[in-house]
Amino acid sequence: MPKKNTAIDLNSTDIFDIQKTMRAMRRLKPDPVPYQLIEQILEAGVSAPNGGNAQTWRFLVVTDPEIKAAVQPYYKRAYDEVQKPRHDEQKPKTPGKALDQHIRNEAAIEYLTNHFHEAPVWIVACAKGANSVSSLSGASVYPAVQNMLLAARALGLGATFTARHIAFRSEVDTLLGLPEDVSSFAILPIGYPIGKFGPTRRAPLSEVVRINKWDNPWPG
Numbered sequence: 001m002p003k004k005n006t007a008i009d010l011n012s013t014d015i016f017d018i019q020k021t022m023r024a025m026r027r028l029k030p031d032p033v034p035y036q037l038i039e040q041i042l043e044a045g046v047s048a049p050n051g052g053n054a055q056t057w058r059f060l061v062v063t064d065p066e067i068k069a070a071v072q073p074y075y076k077r078a079y080d081e082v083q084k085p086r087h088d089e090q091k092p093k094t095p096g097k098a099l100d101q102h103i104r105n106e107a108a109i110e111y112l113t114n115h116f117h118e119a120p121v122w123i124v125a126c127a128k129g130a131n132s133v134s135s136l137s138g139a140s141v142y143p144a145v146q147n148m149l150l151a152a153r154a155l156g157l158g159a160t161f162t163a164r165h166i167a168f169r170s171e172v173d174t175l176l177g178l179p180e181d182v183s184s185f186a187i188l189p190i191g192y193p194i195g196k197f198g199p200t201r202r203a204p205l206s207e208v209v210r211i212n213k214w215d216n217p218w219p220g
């Protein structure tokens with residue numbers, strides 16, 4: 001039986017505990033990550049479901065500081081020009097828990113934005129032939145991304161699903177040296193976390209699940 005949302009052991013490698021504590025870990029130490037761990041993460045990635053088992057995913061592991069430093073300004077530009085204004089609009093207007101949470105979250109997002117290139121390793125999840133089947137390509141890459149995030153968490157590594165660079169995808173893909181028929185869909189900055197893992201915050205099932213009829217919420 002899957003566990004209910006009770007106390008979670010942060011050192012557990014039980015799949016249900018891992019899922020519930022796999023939040024975005026945006027503050028990372030610059031210490032290198034052993035090659036074997038990266039390989040374990042990649043093996044988890046390529047175990048994921050994908051359309052027709054065509055395995056059109058491609059992964060670029062980036063440890064070169066120059067390449068990461070060249071890409072980071074685009075990630076930051078996407079924050080400054082697109083994400084930050086949107087988040088500012090969504091900022092709760094009155095003091096309280098929600099505002100405090102928003103401020104904490106935004107600080108973490110801004111931290112990763114400024115330190116993106118300092119993560120010791122990036123895994124750039126890409127799809128081959130993405131230009132011809134654009135809307136479905138991500139669907140065949142993102143399950144691998146999720147598997148890799150779970151694997152990183154199980155290995156005690158922090159990581160974040162990032163896709164904001166897509167606002168400047170062609171510039172970023174050029175800097176990454178991707179071939180013409182390969183496009184990036186996510187960049188996972190990975191490293192040992194500075195902070196502690198903790199539970200994700202999500203709405204209860206009763207808010208997001210219906211059973212049989214749309215006006216019939218999940219009773220849990």
Ligand SMILES: Cc1cc2nc3c(=O)[nH]c(=O)nc-3n(C[C@H](O)[C@H](O)[C@H](O)COP(=O)(O)O)c2cc1C
Pocket residue numbers: 022023024025026109112160161162163164165200201
């Ligand atoms: C498609 C997608 C794109 C995302 N892009 C970014 C990103 O560019 N930068 C970032 O810091 N987080 C990014 N995230 C992470 C989400 O912000 C995060 O999962 C969400 O706020 C919930 O927080 P939690 O995972 O820590 O619980 C992305 C998540 C998804 C699914």
